[in-house]
Amino acid sequence: MKNSFHACLYVIVSILLSTISVEATEPFELPKEYSVEMISTDAGKEVKGMLYVTGNFMCLESTVMGSKAITIIRQDKGVLWTLMPELKMYIEVPLQPGATPAPLPPTNTVWQKVGEEILDGETVEKWTGTFEVQKQPLVMTYWISKSTKVPVQTQFKRDLNKWKNLKAGPQDSKLFELPAGYKKMGDQEKK
Numbered sequence: 001m002k003n004s005f006h007a008c009l010y011v012i013v014s015i016l017l018s019t020i021s022v023e024a025t026e027p028f029e030l031p032k033e034y035s036v037e038m039i040s041t042d043a044g045k046e047v048k049g050m051l052y053v054t055g056n057f058m059c060l061e062s063t064v065m066g067s068k069a070i071t072i073i074r075q076d077k078g079v080l081w082t083l084m085p086e087l088k089m090y091i092e093v094p095l096q097p098g099a100t101p102a103p104l105p106p107t108n109t110v111w112q113k114v115g116e117e118i119l120d121g122e123t124v125e126k127w128t129g130t131f132e133v134q135k136q137p138l139v140m141t142y143w144i145s146k147s148t149k150v151p152v153q154t155q156f157k158r159d160l161n162k163w164k165n166l167k168a169g170p171q172d173s174k175l176f177e178l179p180a181g182y183k184k185m186g187d188q189e190k191k
Helices: 002-017
Strands: 033-042 045-054 057-064 067-074 079-084 089-094 110-119 122-133 136-145 151-156 159-168
Touching: 110 136, 122 151
Parallel strands: none
Antiparallel strands: 033 045, 033 159, 045 057, 057 067, 067 079, 079 089, 110 122, 122 136, 136 151, 151 159
8 A cells, every 4th residue: 555655656746747847949838837637647547636837836736545645846945845634744855956857858858740649639749859867768758739839748658647727827826835734754753
């Protein structure tokens, strides 16, 4: 059970890290601030969530194995927080300074248009981005709406992410902060 929870948490973090706003060189455009419904499928398991983005701040709210999970990325503070609302606790993980979180393609990604497809009744462009991480070539695939130039689906290895109902605009700043009353996991063991 614990391993399944960690596997689902890994999928959620992968989703978050694959959606960080990118440079204009990519074949798509994202607003600086937006929210979007996300459906991630990995190894046949589906996780639904809501992603909120303001610049380099991100918050993903989802349900994993029946429990609500909230993951916040604050690049300005160099941290990723995973909140467990039922326990009023959070886990803090440091981000590497200046690093592009995987699986987001780095700026040296080589983009190639693969073609066009119909996805959920919409004409999309299919692109691949090839890049290296620790000298290993990796490929991420994007399906981009021709009408909005926004990704509607991404795939990295086995992880398939669908985006629905993207809404551009300001997001509530409270989404990107630790809620009052939460304790850092591990702090109670130090006492």
